[in-house]
Amino acid sequence: MDNHFGGVIWTNHAIGRLRERGIKQGDAWATWRNPQESKKGNSGNWVYRRTYGGRSIEVVAKQNEKKEWLILSVWSGPAASFRDKKRISLFTLLMRKLFG
Numbered sequence: 001m002d003n004h005f006g007g008v009i010w011t012n013h014a015i016g017r018l019r020e021r022g023i024k025q026g027d028a029w030a031t032w033r034n035p036q037e038s039k040k041g042n043s044g045n046w047v048y049r050r051t052y053g054g055r056s057i058e059v060v061a062k063q064n065e066k067k068e069w070l071i072l073s074v075w076s077g078p079a080a081s082f083r084d085k086k087r088i089s090l091f092t093l094l095m096r097k098l099f100g
Contacts, residue, residue, distance in 0.1 A: 014071045014072055014074050027057055028059050029071075030050065037050075045061065
């Protein structure tokens with residue numbers, strides 16, 4: 001895997017997650033480059049999402065001070081929309097945390 005694949009900088013953390021989760025770097029790059037959905041994350045990060053079959057890939061990225069894009073992390077899981085994730089109330093999250 002390449003730390004400068006696709007003209008962006010891939011952190012060692014992101015490369016490690018690709019390997020550990022069996023995600024192709026090209027699929028992660030395509031998700032970042034042409035997402036189906038995106039949302040603002042924490043600390044200036046963006047989360048980009050794309051579904052391939054029944055699985056989704058999510059890529060966390062941000063620009064550095066030189067305006068270069070950094071891929072910070074990548075994960076995959078069953079397809080579910082960001083909207084569904086946002087609908088979970090704080091109360092529900094707390095109850096899950098407390099009672100499993």
